[in-house]
Amino acid sequence: MRLFADLKRSFLGWSWLLILPFFSIITWIFMKGAGVLNPGDVGIPYLAFVLLSTTLWSGFFDTYKGCSQIFQNYGKIMLVNTLPVHVVVFSEIFVAVVRFSIPFSFILIYFLVQSIPMSMLGFLFPLIYLPMILFGATIGLLSGLFNAIAKDFTFLMDKVIHLLMLLSPVVYSVDVSTGFLAKILRFNPITYFISSARNILIEGDIYMAQNYYGCSLLILIIFILLTRFFILNTSRILERGDF
Amino acid sequence: MIAQKVLLSVEGLYKKFTKDLKYNMYHGVTDLTRNFFGINFKSDELRTKEFWALNDVSFNIHEGEIVALLGTNGSGKTTLIRLLAGIYNLEKGAVKYDDCVKNIISVFAIKSGFYSSLSGLENVYLKCAYYGLTKEEVDERLDFIVDFSGVAEYLHAPIGKYSSGMKTRLAMSIVLSIKGDILFIDEGFSFSDPGFKQKCFDYLKKEYLQKGKSLVIATHRLDKIKDLANRIIVLNKGKIVYDGLEVADGMMKFHNLFKQDKTH
Numbered sequence: 001m002r003l004f005a006d007l008k009r010s011f012l013g014w015s016w017l018l019i020l021p022f023f024s025i026i027t028w029i030f031m032k033g034a035g036v037l038n039p040g041d042v043g044i045p046y047l048a049f050v051l052l053s054t055t056l057w058s059g060f061f062d063t064y065k066g067c068s069q070i071f072q073n074y075g076k077i078m079l080v081n082t083l084p085v086h087v088v089v090f091s092e093i094f095v096a097v098v099r100f101s102i103p104f105s106f107i108l109i110y111f112l113v114q115s116i117p118m119s120m121l122g123f124l125f126p127l128i129y130l131p132m133i134l135f136g137a138t139i140g141l142l143s144g145l146f147n148a149i150a151k152d153f154t155f156l157m158d159k160v161i162h163l164l165m166l167l168s169p170v171v172y173s174v175d176v177s178t179g180f181l182a183k184i185l186r187f188n189p190i191t192y193f194i195s196s197a198r199n200i201l202i203e204g205d206i207y208m209a210q211n212y213y214g215c216s217l218l219i220l221i222i223f224i225l226l227t228r229f230f231i232l233n234t235s236r237i238l239e240r241g242d243f
Numbered sequence: 244m245i246a247q248k249v250l251l252s253v254e255g256l257y258k259k260f261t262k263d264l265k266y267n268m269y270h271g272v273t274d275l276t277r278n279f280f281g282i283n284f285k286s287d288e289l290r291t292k293e294f295w296a297l298n299d300v301s302f303n304i305h306e307g308e309i310v311a312l313l314g315t316n317g318s319g320k321t322t323l324i325r326l327l328a329g330i331y332n333l334e335k336g337a338v339k340y341d342d343c344v345k346n347i348i349s350v351f352a353i354k355s356g357f358y359s360s361l362s363g364l365e366n367v368y369l370k371c372a373y374y375g376l377t378k379e380e381v382d383e384r385l386d387f388i389v390d391f392s393g394v395a396e397y398l399h400a401p402i403g404k405y406s407s408g409m410k411t412r413l414a415m416s417i418v419l420s421i422k423g424d425i426l427f428i429d430e431g432f433s434f435s436d437p438g439f440k441q442k443c444f445d446y447l448k449k450e451y452l453q454k455g456k457s458l459v460i461a462t463h464r465l466d467k468i469k470d471l472a473n474r475i476i477v478l479n480k481g482k483i484v485y486d487g488l489e490v491a492d493g494m495m496k497f498h499n500l501f502k503q504d505k506t507h
Contacts, residue, residue, distance in 0.1 A: 080351035081373040082329055149271040233278060235332040239260070240271040 021103030025051060025110070042173040044202060048116050052107050052201070053170045056129065056194050059100030060136040064161060066092035067140025071148035075243030078234065085231045093137050100133075119204030128200045131216035132193035134223045141223075141230045148241040164188075169195060174207070189215040250344050250425055250457050251304040251327070256336035258297040258322055258481075259289060266292040287335040296322045298481040300336070304425065306455040309447070311472035311490075313465055313497045319481040320461035324349060324427045327459075340425070348374065348423030353414045353431050359403030363394055363413060366402050370417050384420040391442070392416035408436050415439075419446055426451065429461045432468055444471045463501075465494055 012019065029047065042049040067089065071078075074088055111118055139161070146153040167181070168190040185191045192215050195207035206212050261267040270290060277283075289295070297319045304310060314320045325331040327338055328349030340347065356373055357366045367388055371381040389395045392412040397405060405413070415431065432440060448471065451458040460468050465475075475493030477485035477500065485496040 077356050077373060079325070079330060080349075080355050082349065082375075083373055084375070145275055146272065149275070150268045229279065233275060235330060236271070236274060236278075239331055240267050 017099075017102050021055075021106050024054070024103065025106060044116050045114070048107075048111060048114065049173075049198075050171055051110065052198060053194060055100065055103045055107055056132065056197055057165060057168070057170045058103070059096060059129070060132050060190070060193075061161065061165075062099050063093055063096040063133050063136030064140040064143075066096050067137045068144040068147055068154070068157065070141075070144050071237055071241055071243065075148065075238065075241055079238055079243055085234045086227065089137070089141065089227055089230065092140075093133065096136070097133065116202075118201055121204035122201045125197060125201050128206065129193075129197040131212075131219050132190065132197060135189060135193060135219045138219060138223045138226050141226050145230060145233060145237060148237045164190065189219065248306045248341070248343075248455075249303045250306050250341050252337070252339045253303070253327070254301050254337040254339070256297050256300040256323070256326065256338070257287065257295060257334045258319075258326060258331065259286075259293045259334055260296045260322075261290075261293050263292040266290075295481050297326070300478075300481070300483055302476060302483065302486055304457050304459065306457060307452055308474050309452055309458045309472050310460070310474045310476055311465060311468050311493070312459055312461040312476050312478065313463065313493065314461075314478035315463055315501055317480075318463075318478040320463075320478055321351065321429050322481075323478065324351070324429050324459070324461050328427055344424040346421070346423040347425050347427075348418065348421050349427040349429075350418050350431050351429040353418070353428075354407070354410045357402050357410060357414070360401055362400060363398045363402050363405065367413070367417060370414070371421075374417070374421055376421070387420050388413070388416045391419065391446075393439075408439075412436070412439055415443055419443065419450070422450060423456070425457045425459070427459045427461070430463075431460065432462065447471060465497060469494070 070088055070092060074083065077083060078085075078088075108118075110116075139157070143153055143157040147157070167184050168188055169185060174185055174191055174195050192208055192212040196209075196212045199205050199207050261270055270293070300319075300323060312320050312323065322331065326333060328347065330349070356370050358369065361369065367385065368378065368381050371384070376384075389398060392409075392415070394405070394409050394413050397409065402410060402413075418426070418428075418431075432443070447458060450456065452473070458471075460472065462468055469490060472490065474488050475485065475490055475497075476483060477493055477497050479500050484500070485493050487493060
C-alpha cells in the first residue's frame with residue numbers, strides 16, 4: 001500500500017518502476033560509450049558486470065534505507081495506533097525486494113540479449129542474495145533506532161554506507177584489489193555476499209563458500225536479535241522521537 | 244446502574260519525560276545503548292532535566308463505565324492513554340486488564356493515518372489494517388462504515404479531496420465498527436457536526452454502556468462529552484485530583500483548574 005501511495009502521486013504512476021531502472025541502464029551504457037569506465041578483467045563484459053553489481057548494491061541500500069527510516073515513515077502512525085512492529089519491518093524489506101526485482105529482471109533480459117552465459121544454478125540466486133538483504137536490514141534497523149533520537153546518526157550512517165560501497169567489490173572485481181583494500185575486503189561481509197550472488201548467477205558457484213556461509217549465519221543471527229531489540233525498544237523511541 | 248466488574252486496573256503508574264531536547268537525546272541514546280548491552284538501570288529515578296508526566300496514578304475501570312478523563316493541556320491525559328494502550332513504555336507501576344478484555348482499541352488524533360492520495364475506500368482498508376483487522380474483517384464492516392459515515396458518494400475519490408468533517412466521520416465510523424472491549428479516545432469529539440456527534444453518542448451508549456464494555460475519553464473540553472460520560476477523572480500535572488461519579492463536582496474541579504491554568 002505504501003509503495004502504491006508513493007507512486008500514486010505522480011503522472012506516470014507505476015511506469016516509474018520501469019523507467020527508473022531503465023534510466024539507470026541507459027546511464028551506464030552512456031558512460032561506457034563515453035569511455036568513462038575502465039573495463040578490466042571481470043569474467044564477463046564490464047558493462048554487464050557493473051549493471052548487475054550496482055543492482056545488487058541498490059537492493060542492499062534500499063533495504064538499509066527503508067529500515068533506517070521506519071520511525072520517520074511510520075512514527076506518526078505508531079504514536080496513534082498499536083501497529084505490529086514486526087509487520088512494519090518486514091513490509092520495508094518486502095518493498096525493497098520488489099524495488100530490486102524489477103531492475104534485476106531487466107538485467108537478466110540484457111544478459112539474454114547479449115548472450116552472456118548464465119549458470120543453470122542461477123535459480124538459487126534469491127537464496128544466495130538473501131543474506132545481503134538481511135545485512136542491509138540489520139544495519140538499517142540499528143541505525144534507525146538511533147536516527148529517530150538524534151539526526152547525527154542519519155548523517156553519519158549515510159556517509160558510512162557510501163564509503164562501504166567503495167570498500168566493497170561493487171564496481172570492481174575482488175581479484176583486482178590489492179594492498180590495504182584487499183585486507184578490508186577480506187573482513188567486509190559484502191565481499192562474500194555480492195561476489196557469491198554474482199557467481200551463482202554466472203558461474204554457478206559461491207565465492208569462498210566457507211566465509212560466505214559463516215557470514216550469512218552470523219548476519220541471520222544478528223538480524224533476528226536486532227529485530228527483537230528493535231521491537232522491544234519501539235515504545236522508548238516513540239516517547240523521545242520528534243514525529 | 245454501574246456494574247462492578249473491573250475491566251482495567253491501574254496501580255501506581257509513573258512516567259517521566261524530558262523537556263530539554265539535548266537531554267532527551269542524551270538520555271535516549273544512553274537508554275538504548277544500555278539496553279543493547281543488557282545493562283540494567285533504574286528507571287524510577289529522575290535524571291537531569293526530567294520530570295514526572297504521570298505521578299502515582301491509580302484507578303480501576305469497571306464494565307459499563309464511560310469515563311471522561313479531563314485535564315488541561317500537559318496534564319498527562321495523552322501520556323496516560325498511550326501507556327494504557329501499550330504505545331509508551333511503562334516506567335513504574337502496573338496496568339492489568341481482566342481476562343475477558345480481548346480487544347483494546349485506542350484512538351489518537353482521529354484523522355491521522357490517512358494517505359491523501361489514496362481513495363476513501365483504500366484508506367478504510369489501510370486504517371483498519373492499522374487496527375489489526377484482516378481484509379475479510381474489513382469486508383464485513385464496510386457497509387456499516389460507509390452507511391454510518393455517509394461518504395458513500397465520495398468513497399472512490401482521493402481522501403485529500405475530502406472536507407475535514409468528512410474525514411472525521413469516516414475515521415470515527417471505522418473506529419466504531421471495530422467494537423473493542425475497552426475503547427480509548429483521545430480528543431476524538433472535537434468536531435463541530437452536532438448531528439453526527441449525537442449519532443456517535445447514541446451508538447456508543449448502545450455498544451458500550453448497555454453491553455458492559457468500557458469507554459475512556461480524554462479531553463480538555465467537558466462540554467463535548469458531558470452528555471455521554473457517567474464518571475469523571477480529572478488529571479492535573481500528572482496526578483489524579485478528582486475521581487467520581489458526580490459529573491457536576493468533577494466539572495467544578497476541572498473549571499477551577501482551567502481558570503488557574505489560564506491565569507498562570
